[in-house]
Amino acid sequence: MNIYQKLLDELNAGAKAVMVTELEKVPAEYSGNNQGYCKKEYFTEDCLQQSGLYPSMQQSLLNGELQIIESPEGKIAIIEPFFPQPCLYVFGGGHIAKPLTEMAAKLGFSVTVVDDRLSFANKERFPDAARVICESFDRCFELLSFNAYTYVVIVTRGHRHDAQCLKAVAQRKWAYAGMIGSRRRVKSLKEQLLSEGCPREVLEKVNAPIGLEIGAITPQEIALSILAQVVSYRRLENPGMGRESAKISWTEFDRDVLEEISRGKNERRAIVTVISAKGSVPRKAGAKMLVWPDGKILGSIGGGCSEGAVIQTAIDIALNGGYKIQNIDLTGTIAEDEGMVCGGKMQVLIESLS
Template sequence: MNLYGTLLKELEDDRNQVILTCLSGREGSLETNFERSIHSKVPEKLKQVLEQEDIDYLKEGKAGICYDEDGTLIVYESFYPGERLIVLGGGHIALPLVEFASKVGFTVIVADDRPYFANQIRFPFAEQVICNSFDKVLKGLKVTASDYIVIITRGHRHDLNCLRQILKKKETKYVGMIGSKRRVKGILALLKEEGYDDGRLSRICTPIGLSIGAVTPEEISISIVAQLIGRKRQGQRGEYKTNQPDADYNVLKLLADSEGEAMAVVTVIDTKGSVPRGVGAKMIVYPTGQIAGSIGGGCSEAVVIRNAVSIIGTKKFRIQTIDMTGDVAEAEGMVCGGIMEVLIEDHIT
């Protein structure tokens, strides 16, 4: 298992990780000393060169660059477990919800106890489809603090059973339940009588979704996904704000399975102003010029791809500035107007 395989395993076990890449020697030179390591907390080497404020940001998910006293470039990336959405119920709202949620970066699991509703053909955008009773599904799933859960079953009894199981597990980032105000009020009152924690009950998003007047399944799904994004980016009731790197977990999976493959890896390591992707975004470039992932597209990405192809097999690295503030950006009609620094490296497995 390479370093990225180890990273994904740690994230699956709900453990935050920090990856350090240390690059010394001349940029683009074969004299470069390339070292990459993975850590479960901010390593001492990084503490020595970062201010305390930066270390605090790193714990929240920041990524960036710094230099030690010897001039070694240190690229630090922090990773949180990926956003996993558990959808309980495979009915008409689940169809667009699963598709939209997967397209904004959630890994989606769908569960229903009816074979006609719980199958991979019906849900091609789901990572996993489970056909079983909701009780057994929730007992079998390892629910983590990073998970999001949406309850859209076909009836009051199933909703109630789902909530009972969920409230016995550790609190997740989000729990939302569909239903009328009267029905929801009755369910929550019953759970309160049964002794479930008042605070956790008050944090259940119900009626589910943002209030946008949604009527159709697609509109309701958009309102739910918008609420999920709000929880991801803004936290709950302003208590915290998630500042995760712009990591693409599909790219990480490809890197985890890349033993012996020739490729270059491009990572956004610094940004200023309005840019299409944030720090931590990665793109794989193959010798043919084909790519996986993106750092924002457009003519700027095309230049990076050419440079990345030329670096494959050389054991070199290069730092490239992408300036989207000038006349070229304006002529291309780019909506962004910032500057990105990217690390282009020969992928050494």
């Protein structure tokens, strides 16, 4: 089992972790390939104190930002935080659940759909879902795990099922919970659950009626309004405050790339990681791309001619080993020449995986 598989196992178990990449002294201005060692270690949140980089690692997990630390001797340590993939539980497999699941999967959520009807709870109906569970709404919670990266959408077909789901959800940990329904229906349901002992402070956190108010009518529009609200809870410190809310600066997480690396195939490849991003750049720190010697790629650091230059370097490193830190300038006329609306500077680490 390679280090990336171990990292993914920790993330899948709901743990936060940091990957530390230590590089030997690099040439001036990070130019040219370095054939020295490139050592990697990962630490879960509970094990950070085992490293001399503990304060920096702890800070990365707090603010979600990748850090680059250079010693007086010129050695470099790259501290990269990783967080579990957000999980979206959709209770109810009706007409809203279909576009909701499709959109959520494209946004990087691992989606689980639950319904008690086999005709609605099947993989053919929800090909983009990671899991589809056909089980009653009062028993399905035995099959689900909740943590700080769990997002819940309740869109069942009836008041009784909504009550079953919301009562069970109220007893668990989650980042977001929302339930469809009119204000009158939602008020009645919350009063019912309060009388049954559900904590008022928990019920007040439930977004009901669900979604942002965009005048949605069709199932696709309603799904969009729901996911817009879900994303705001994932990306903003104070959802609902609009532009006044500070953004949560999580690093990018390319799960497809990590899963491919974790398989440990015995073949030459290079991995490209954005380690620094300033200005309006297409991808943020943490974004990854895998490059094979024949030019095949998985993932992206933003496209354009700048990515093409990085791919050429990555092909060379995939064939010959070593690593390089490469600068990408997307400011001014450079971005215009590439037809890109963004402008800024990126720094990428390109390293051999062979």
